Amino acid sequence: MSEAPERLASLAVPARLPLPDWPLGWYAVARSDDLPRGAVRRLTLADEEIVLFRTAGGVPGALDAFCPHMGAHLAHGRVTGEHLQCALHCWRIGVDGGIVDQSPRARAWPVREVHGLVMIELGAGAEPPVAGDDSFGWTGIAPLDIAVSWHALMANAFDMPHLCTVHHRALLAPPEISHDGRAFSLRYVSRVTGTGLSDRVMQRLSGDRIDVRLTCHGSVLVVETDLGFTRTAAIVGMVPTEQGTRLNAAFGVRRGPLLGLRLALTRWLFGAFLRRDLGIVEGMRLRTDVDDATLQALFDFLRSRRRPRR
Numbered sequence: 001m002s003e004a005p006e007r008l009a010s011l012a013v014p015a016r017l018p019l020p021d022w023p024l025g026w027y028a029v030a031r032s033d034d035l036p037r038g039a040v041r042r043l044t045l046a047d048e049e050i051v052l053f054r055t056a057g058g059v060p061g062a063l064d065a066f067c068p069h070m071g072a073h074l075a076h077g078r079v080t081g082e083h084l085q086c087a088l089h090c091w092r093i094g095v096d097g098g099i100v101d102q103s104p105r106a107r108a109w110p111v112r113e114v115h116g117l118v119m120i121e122l123g124a125g126a127e128p129p130v131a132g133d134d135s136f137g138w139t140g141i142a143p144l145d146i147a148v149s150w151h152a153l154m155a156n157a158f159d160m161p162h163l164c165t166v167h168h169r170a171l172l173a174p175p176e177i178s179h180d181g182r183a184f185s186l187r188y189v190s191r192v193t194g195t196g197l198s199d200r201v202m203q204r205l206s207g208d209r210i211d212v213r214l215t216c217h218g219s220v221l222v223v224e225t226d227l228g229f230t231r232t233a234a235i236v237g238m239v240p241t242e243q244g245t246r247l248n249a250a251f252g253v254r255r256g257p258l259l260g261l262r263l264a265l266t267r268w269l270f271g272a273f274l275r276r277d278l279g280i281v282e283g284m285r286l287r288t289d290v291d292d293a294t295l296q297a298l299f300d301f302l303r304s305r306r307r308p309r310r
């Protein structure tokens with residue numbers, strides 16, 4: 001893209017720092033459907049061992065994995081009512097870390113459910129990312145694992161030249177970037193130049209003008225599209241794994257007649273778009289010295305979200 005957005009000088013980050021693997025912010029760690037009442041799961045986020053569970057009343061919780069009593073792994077415990085009960089001496093711990101009849105507290109992480117995704121916050125102190133608005137209905141897909149860093153996937157979303165080469169779209173106006181310190185956004189307007197089935201459907205639906213807003217909230221990407229007669233949205237959580245990245249995604253469209261059908265169509269269109277990327281970026285080693293002002297601004301933003309050492 002020849003248009004050069006301004007570098008985000010206000011972020012004041014040294015240009016050559018590596019991108020943080022675990023930036024401040026929210027992580028979409030699971031689908032709500034995969035965490036039924038009574039479920040207990042273990043997970044690792046950054047250097048934190050965590051147990052994720054859902055109480056009998058349906059409230060999700062995330063606790064430090066090791067019981068404050070003698071350190072038993074709480075993944076061996078079970079849910080009793082609104083508590084997670086340690087398997088060793090049966091201390092009962094609530095989602096806020098409070099323990100029944102005991103004074104110590106377990107460490108608890110903020111957990112929210114957004115559009116059918118379970119999110120855990122690593123140290124940002126902000127509300128979780130949302131997409132669309134209250135009028136939207138949502139659907140999801142099974143988690144996707146891909147052997148590439150989430151940095152490469154996030155960079156792909158903001159890589160304007162590949163819109164033409166991979167997605168067969170042409171920009172109708174130069175993209176605009178903005179940020180508020182917690183999120184980094186890019187808005188662009190494109191038209192379809194491809195001739196595949198999903199291209200033709202999108203062309204037809206959009207009147208050939210697709211207004212897109214991408215927002216990077218650390219490792220969570222929000223995509224909002226305005227097609228004129230309707231709006232759609234996607235939220236894509238990217239969690240680093242040993243093999244690369246796990247994607248947990250949800251897709252939304254405004255509620256109304258034939259919602260199920262329109263959700264299925266939205267999921268198919270986003271899926272077709274995403275599949276074009278995944279087959280190509282698998283195995284990529286992202287270079288951050290690329291001569292692209294939009295990507296350099298994105299990288300500056302990500303560097304500014306580095307978590308302080310504990």
Ligand code: FES
Nearest residue numbers: 067069070086089
């Ligand atoms: S180690 Fe958990 S209750 Fe004793």
Ligand SMILES: [Fe+2]
Nearest residue numbers: 156157162277
């Ligand atoms: Fe892409």
